[in-house]
Amino acid sequence: MANTQELNDLVIQVRRDILRMVHKVNSGHPGGSLGCTEFFVAMYNEIMDLKDGFEMDGKDEDVFFLSNGHISPVYYSVLARRGYFPVDELNTFRLINSRLQGHPTTHEKLPGVRIASGSLGQGMSVAIGAALAKKLNNDEHLIFSLHGDGELQEGQNWEAIMYASGKKVDNLIATVDLNGKQIDGATDDVLPMGDLKAKFEAFDWDVLEIKDGNNLEAVINGMNEAKSRTGKGKPVCVLLYTEMGNGIDFMMHTHAWHGKAPNDEQLEIALAQNPETLGDY
Amino acid sequence: MKKYIDSGKKDTRSGFGAGLAELGRTNPNVVALCADLIGSLKMNTFIDENPDRFFQIGIAEANMMGIAAGLTVGGKIPFTGTFANFSTGRVYDQIRQSIAYSGKNVKICASHAGLTLGEDGATHQILEDIGLMKMLPGMVVINPCDYNQTKAATIAIADYEGPVYLRFGRPGVPNFTPESQNFEIGKAVMLNEGTDVTIVATGHLVWEALKAAEALEDKGISAEVINIHTIKPLDDEAILNSVAKTGCIVTAEEHNYLGGLGESVSRVLVQNNPVPQEFIATNDTFGESGTPAQLMEKYGLNDKAIINAVEKVVKRK
Structure with missing residues (x-):
């Protein structure tokens, strides 16, 4: 278990990684990545029970699936800094012949990734399948997944949500990144989804909310609480309230940075707000 | 001309059911999924003998393909069963991303392919599925000719590592290939x-x-x-x-x-x-x-x- 200072340092370093990765190739998705930085750092360093090294089958360890694959920058940074692959490889993000594709894939054999994602709405079904396999294998470890809130507009999610509770897939914790924004604007303007807590509860999930999803301690406490609710006959949903672009003042409170990279000047300002902690790649 | 004996009309989907049943007895990693068409796909024997290894998904084919992909992560060999139309066109992007591009060991088993589905008409008679599936990089596409060959193909694809599309049909057709045949993928x-x-x-x-x-x-x-x-x-x-x-x-x-x-x-x-x-x-x-x-x-x-x-x-x- 890492101490809080170490994890906070890691959060800041991951933010720098995200900014530098998308700036270098002038593409990618910094907004959602920055919003989920505390979540990823908590998951891979505090919450999940992980083995050293990487095996596709995830036997005897917790397994994570990223459904909203466009926030690959935060995923790659946290995987690299957890030791799945060399941190220097972050330099190859979105470049030709790279294992770090624009959206995560197993196709280039990047350690840590178990499914391709990017076309939205497919990750919860995959997570359910992996959870069912864990049960068949008598492996008591958990399956975690992360989904964007806008992503819930894809109908396949609701097939999966119905199945998971109907078939008592209770070794699954699905987290929804509730930042209230998507490419075209606020989710409430693009397609209002109403009360997601009530919707998940109506589908018979056990739902808990992490109101301050950018507070590391709140995320750790909330995810530990979610773990304690598994194995009780219901899948667990975590509604994680985050701020898109968190940690960079000019990227917050807007959907503008969903899929836009900072220019040279913006990068400098953003990095100055997050001074180097563990060393840049 | 070499003579072939029709040993009696049988549907190829029953060949699939028989092959799946045999796999249930011989390969503990084989699991089956169905989207509310157990009877049509002749999956009953597998389900009766291996209830824990069968997943009734309901009428939700997209979810079925994703769940199948996830099951492979835990080392399972999933066989999905529904009509050819709902096995391909309806779930193309799920197959493309979660199965084909992800390189998952899923066997997509598709019945009632083509015109011989009959009276249900064009909504269910897919005539485009071979094209859809063969265009996906890495996808193997198999269309056996009779009951015996469909059974042999079903058993053979469990030993092949990678995504497979297995296409078969509804009506009884002459069963003329050998009962015990060695089905070799890719060999005419x-x-x-x-x-x-x-x-x-x-x-x-x-x-x-x-x-x-x-x-x-x-x-x-x-x-x-x-x-x-x-x-x-x-x-x-x-x-x-x-x-x-x-x-x-x-x-x-x-x-x-x-x-x-x-x-x-x-x-x-x-x-x-x-x-x-x-x-x-x-x-x-x-x-x-x-x-x-x-x-x-x-x-x-x-x-x-x-x-x-x-x-x-x-x-x-």
Whole structure:
């Protein structure tokens, strides 16, 4: 278990990684990545029970699936800094012949990734399948997944949500990144989804909310609480309230940075707000 | 002409059910999923014998494909079962991203393919599925011809690591291949050697090709008949060896000529040995309600149509 200072340092370093990765190739998705930085750092360093090294089958360890694959920058940074692959490889993000594709894939054999994602709405079904396999294998470890809130507009999610509770897939914790924004604007303007807590509860999930999803301690406490609710006959949903672009003042409170990279000047300002902690790649 | 005995009409979907049942007894990693069509897919025996390894998904095919992909992560070999239409077109992007691009070991088992689904009509009669599936990088596409071969194919694909599309059908058709056969993915089966024309057929059209060859023999035309049960990877060598001898070819399939077996054969010919080819396939059309025999007659997918195509293609040599 890492101490809080170490994890906070890691959060800041991951933010720098995200900014530098998308700036270098002038593409990618910094907004959602920055919003989920505390979540990823908590998951891979505090919450999940992980083995050293990487095996596709995830036997005897917790397994994570990223459904909203466009926030690959935060995923790659946290995987690299957890030791799945060399941190220097972050330099190859979105470049030709790279294992770090624009959206995560197993196709280039990047350690840590178990499914391709990017076309939205497919990750919860995959997570359910992996959870069912864990049960068949008598492996008591958990399956975690992360989904964007806008992503819930894809109908396949609701097939999966119905199945998971109907078939008592209770070794699954699905987290929804509730930042209230998507490419075209606020989710409430693009397609209002109403009360997601009530919707998940109506589908018979056990739902808990992490109101301050950018507070590391709140995320750790909330995810530990979610773990304690598994194995009780219901899948667990975590509604994680985050701020898109968190940690960079000019990227917050807007959907503008969903899929836009900072220019040279913006990068400098953003990095100055997050001074180097563990060393840049 | 080599004689083949029809040991009695049986549906290819029952061959799938029998193969799946056998896998349930022999391979503990095999699991099955179905989207509310257990009876149609003949999955009952597997389910009765292995209730813990069966997942009833409900009418939610997209979710089924994703769950199947996830099951492979835990080392399982999932066999999904639904109609061909709902196994492909309805879930193309789920197959593309979560299965094919992700390289997952899922066996997509598709019944009621083509016109011979019959009375339900065009909403359920997919004639585009071979094309859809063969375009996906890494996807193996198999369309066996009878009960015995479908059973053998079902068992064989469990031992192959990677995504497979297994296509079969609803009606009873002559069962003539050996009960115990070694099904080799990608290896064409020579059914009758001939010298004047090559007929390559897949699925339900294989028996029609044999009937056609028999009638052609009476007309003095020696037809070589090859069963192409695997459309991808295609057995290029078998096709090229045959046309080197015969100099012309007819391809026969229960599928649109666009995107089907015929087009795959054309590519091989054009790159290696261009010879005249005629297509027995549907002509860029949807199907309709009717009995399987009526539909195959109306859309030109039977022995008579093959005979006409042969007579045409030999004149083009």
